[in-house]
Amino acid sequence: MNYTLKHLRYFTAAAEAGSVTGASELCHVSQPSVSAAIAHLEDVFGVQLFIRHHAQGLSLTPAGNRLCKAARDLLTHAEELSQDAAGLAEGLSGDLDVGCFVTFAPFVLPGLLRVLASEHPAIHVRPHEDDLRALPEGLRRGRYEIAVTYDLNLPQDIAFEALVTVPIHVLLPARHRLAKRRAVRLADLAEEPLVLLSLPESRNHFLSVFAEAGLEPNIAYETSSFEMVRGLVANGYGYGLMHSRAPHQRALDGTPLASVPLSEPRREMHMGLARLQTTRATRMALAFAETCRRHLPALLDARDAG
Amino acid sequence: MNYTLKHLRYFTAAAEAGSVTGASELCHVSQPSVSAAIAHLEDVFGVQLFIRHHAQGLSLTPAGNRLCKAARDLLTHAEELSQDAAGLAEGLSGDLDVGCFVTFAPFVLPGLLRVLASEHPAIHVRPHEDDLRALPEGLRRGRYEIAVTYDLNLPQDIAFEALVTVPIHVLLPARHRLAKRRAVRLADLAEEPLVLLSLPESRNHFLSVFAEAGLEPNIAYETSSFEMVRGLVANGYGYGLMHSRAPHQRALDGTPLASVPLSEPRREMHMGLARLQTTRATRMALAFAETCRRHLPALLDARDAG
DNA sequence: GTAGTTCATCGGCAAAACCTATGCTTACCC
């Protein structure tokens, strides 16, 4: 058997009021309740807490005095815990863990965080970059409570809200024969060597684009790095397929490259927000989602315009 | 309605075990109890704490993770409070508030503290010096839980345990005609001027000694300071009556004086321990009392021999 | 498909907390 926070509250109230009756009024309970709580604490602690003065209240014993200070500390600590919880639940301040698909994280997160910081300065986002297969697992394991991702093979337990339709662009060397076209068709590319971005889910996605058209690509290289694809393409090792587009036309080694839209209509793919179906969102997550809804499309358009 | 420490215990156990069932075994309660506790916390905090994986346990949400750390802190804090209480009740370590009659405090407390420190090194005594009237009040107000005092007019609510019988000594100037006697009678003194130690209770005590003998003293001076009495007596302003005897024969100004026992049998007065009737002693107080029983007589004898 | 695992819910029961009423002790006042 042990003590409860309520016992401590009645005890400290009695110490403050200097009487059981006074404490009972402070705590809005009956006088016997306070009396019993004090007796209970004296029992479990094995220490006399108060000296009873008949008809004129109580005094703390030396031991009671020390325990009263400790009890007050514990109660304020408990109060802080409640405050923390309330802050997490309702407040728009504190840390918010957000997952994001690693490839486009540097394209969208900085802008989103900037907007969020202006709308909700007290929210501090902790970004977690993962590939498309790790993101649902991160949500399930509670590493983050919301994620920005593509709707590629999302499991049933993930709720997805599409925000932006993302087209496929073809990356070509700057001097490639197709680089000046306004659009290219899959059939134009089938014979060319492909530098494939090979990440979980996205790899299959690109291949299925060809399969739906009854074509099979000619895979020359596979890499999991966005910038590696661009470097290989720029240097003439093949063409690349991308959803994310950089605002400039150079690979990291300075070699120029071109980006041309794919002309065929395809099954659309979307960038959007993913959360667990079953969980209740915190207010911070809701605020983040609202910011994404309002600003994510514009952020991507601005990139395209630039 | 609020949360209890038990709720937090079940919650943190579930976080550690990664499952409700595991937590129920850790806490030796049924699985529904843990389940209900978590649901209750999620309700009062308004935050989802866990992500439920059907058939394979739980994961903390980001918010749950933060609250879990806070809950663990609070629980260890609560555990410390219990430890403190247990230490106060049973342990022989910590602070012990002790009252002592101001006049003889410098005669007995240093020696007592030295013996106590060797027997119970972890007990730290905080001495509180008061006059005989303030001591019972200090006990009642919880300023200290035990006191070393005389049994002079002690109220009914004070329990007194006599340890040493203290005789009255007569202080005389070194060259006084009675200074060489082995003992003096009250009748020898009645006409002499008296330098009276005038503290609450003790003043009346000295006067009643004369009254019982049918005599009335000739009060020349009154002072509340032990050393002031000695100084006045040494310089020839009268004789003094004392229960406490210094180990030397000089007043603070260097003037010599003599100390002679009073010969008459009188109502005895005792030095001993005072506590409130109704309170239960802590183990530290009991240890202090035992130390006093064993060493206080010897300490006073040694003083007399020296 | 079947067995195993795990969490949530339900109904009953026991413990605890609470309240009203009362008793007991002391302080205060005429």
Next chain:
DNA sequence: GGGTAAGCATAGGTTTTGCCGATGAACTAC
């Protein structure tokens, strides 16, 4: 000194809470 007021403790009865066993629901794994 007796009466009154103040204040804590106890008693009895009611409500609330906590706990358990059983059951249901949802998923995994073979």
